[in-house]
């Protein structure tokens with residue numbers, strides 16, 4: 001190992017800045033899972049009979065399922081009876097009617113995370129950052145973003161509701177949607193990810209606590225970015241959100257989710273389900289900046305992030321785009337997918353997955369081509385540092401009905417140091433001879449020469465690494481809404497500290 | 502400006518420099534010539550502090566400072582610049598972003614604020630123009646897909662943007678066409694100033710027609726075996742190195 005590498009080694013050690021714990025009174029169910037627990041959650045939320053039954057069916061199905069073990073990740077058996085399936089800030093027991101009713105301690109939590117929940121603050125917009133390279137700073141205009149914040153298991157408030165309502169857009173917590181728009185929820189919940197889908201999705205269907213609901217009516221272009229921030233605070237709780245986004249004919253929405261959690265020594269389970277439905281000519285752009293606590297530098301603690309995300313391009317010419325920047329979690333296991341049913345539908349997946357220390361990621365996508373002339377693009381950038389393991393797993397399937405379907409896959413890995421691993425598992429299943437796949441894959445290292453060049457020009461190793469990694473991710477960052485691209489860039493920088501190696 | 506005394510250095514356990522002496526006063530241009538594999542790039546790398554090069558004896562002072570004690574980036578902050586014989590690519594990092602990061606790091610080390618985006622762009626465009634580089638080059642990844650000659654011109658772009666005290670140019674003239682050689686030479690001449698020095702490693706007398714050296718040194722067997730004025734380069738061009746290396 002050369003000196004440059006050793007320098008690099010020293011470099012990736014900054015503290016996780018979102019790791020504080022909020023001291024707040026909670027209403028937490030004792031650990032354990034049973035039909036009673038499922039009923040309790042459903043009753044707590046005042047759910048209609050059909051939903052309680054749906055949850056119970058999921059729970060009973062879950063009991064019959066073995067734990068999946070095909071992913072390239074390793075962790076001790078999870079004791080599902082040691083987890084609490086419901087935790088809510090006490091003062092919010094009946095749910096806040098408006099942001100004014102939100103516990104000030106909670107608001108401070110979100111302020112600390114840099115997420116202002118007061119519309120006043122949000123209106124001020126985002127100021128260009130003087131530290132940014134000119135190209136980025138120039139385009140960093142302040143925009144409005146409506147935020148739904150989910151703290152442990154419940155949504156604590158959604159901003160800009162009035163303004164969105166004017167456009168006919170519904171943006172609320174899924175619990176509220178169950179009450180206020182039951183017919184929409186009933187029609188679409190589980191329509192993309194059925195409760196039988198997979199072990200974690202099944203568990204989620206049984207015990208999901210909250211999440212966001214979005215409905216964009218026909219022909220409406222959502223007037224602002226929608227965003228949900230998920231925060232796990234309580235100890236020994238699992239977080240099981242359920243997000244449902246429906247884009248009616250000819251509508252458009254861009255949605256961002258951000259995630260953080262306190263630093264804790266034990267692992268915490270996060271098993272969310274996200275369902276997207278795009279009707280004819282509709283477009284959904286879903287971006288994630290995931291920064292769950294990754295565990296400490298020795299691999300202790302951190303979030304197990306076992307998430308099912310899927311979009312259905314039901315209508316012709318519809319489009320669903322997933323963009324994700326994943327830097328957190330001890331273990332990440334997620335494959336945001338698109339089912340391309342409508343003719344000419346387009347599915348996209350742009351991903352940056354960074355692992356450091358002892359993190360493990362097995363992530364990728366599934367593009368299921370059913371309709372004629374459907375197209376999909378996959379751009380995956382995996383960055384591994386420290387002792388981490390980073391796997392891309394991607395499935396491209398052309399069914400016999402998918403005449404002239406196309407897929408382009410680009411899958412690049414970047415290694416920092418020589419104790420980490422990068423793996424690529426591409427699966428291609430073609431049932432239609434006219435379908436075409438193009439696959440490119442590269443693996444590269446941050447070279448000593450590159451580091452030396454930067455340092456010779458006066459740039460320190462840490463900044464150099466973050467610049468090189470950001471350059472590597474450019475194709476993906478380009479797809480993020482501007483403010484979040486900036487955030488993502490900074491996040492990579494933080495996540496890489498001490499990773500120089 | 503630069504004083505190298507009895508420098509011994511090895512790479513991968515193999516001694517390359519064996520008691521090298523060299524002094525470059527402020528304001529002067531010194532050419533270093535020598536056969537392939539004689540240790541010219543090794544010298545430039547040792548001066549810049551590249552990891553993997555072990556200094557086993559000798560000392561180097563740079564404007565009064567003990568150069569060998571400094572980290573790579575601190576040497577850069579002190580005003581040492583190396584134009585590489587084989588410039589490396591950094592895909593996805595634009596030239597502009599890279600240069601701004603470099604300038605700002607150096608300004609920060611000097612306790613100065615970051616350069617304004619406007620001033621930076623103005624300077625970068627002006628220098629690109631002087632080097633006959635299309636401004637589009639500023640947006641491309643550092644050396645990414647550049648031709649050999651473009652990479653060399655890009656090194657000079659960096660030199661002029663960073664404006665160091667000592668420019669070490671390792672075969673910046675190799676692989677340049679006739680017009681590019683002229684452009685690069687003009688760039689180096691623009692850098693010349695009473696408080697600037699240049700260590701120019703080259704195989705060819707040609708560039709010395711444009712960039713007039715104050716001294717010419719022959720590096721062979723890990724030492725400076727002979728030094729002279731500009732006429733030494735002409736003599737080498739005519740006679741090769743044998744008469745020097747054989748005599749030593």
Ligand SMILES: Nc1ncnc2c1ncn2[C@@H]1O[C@H](COP(=O)(O)OP(=O)(O)OP(=O)(O)O)[C@@H](O)[C@H]1O
Nearest residue numbers: 512513515517535536537538539540541542543544
């Ligand atoms: N990393 C290394 N490992 C082993 N040997 C090395 C290494 N780097 C340089 N050398 C050897 O050191 C000697 C000097 O190399 P150097 O690159 O300094 O020569 P040079 O004078 O610049 O040659 P050229 O004119 O061809 O550029 C050569 O024999 C070379 O093979």
Ligand SMILES: [Mg+2]
Nearest residue numbers: 541542543586
């Ligand atoms: Mg050389």
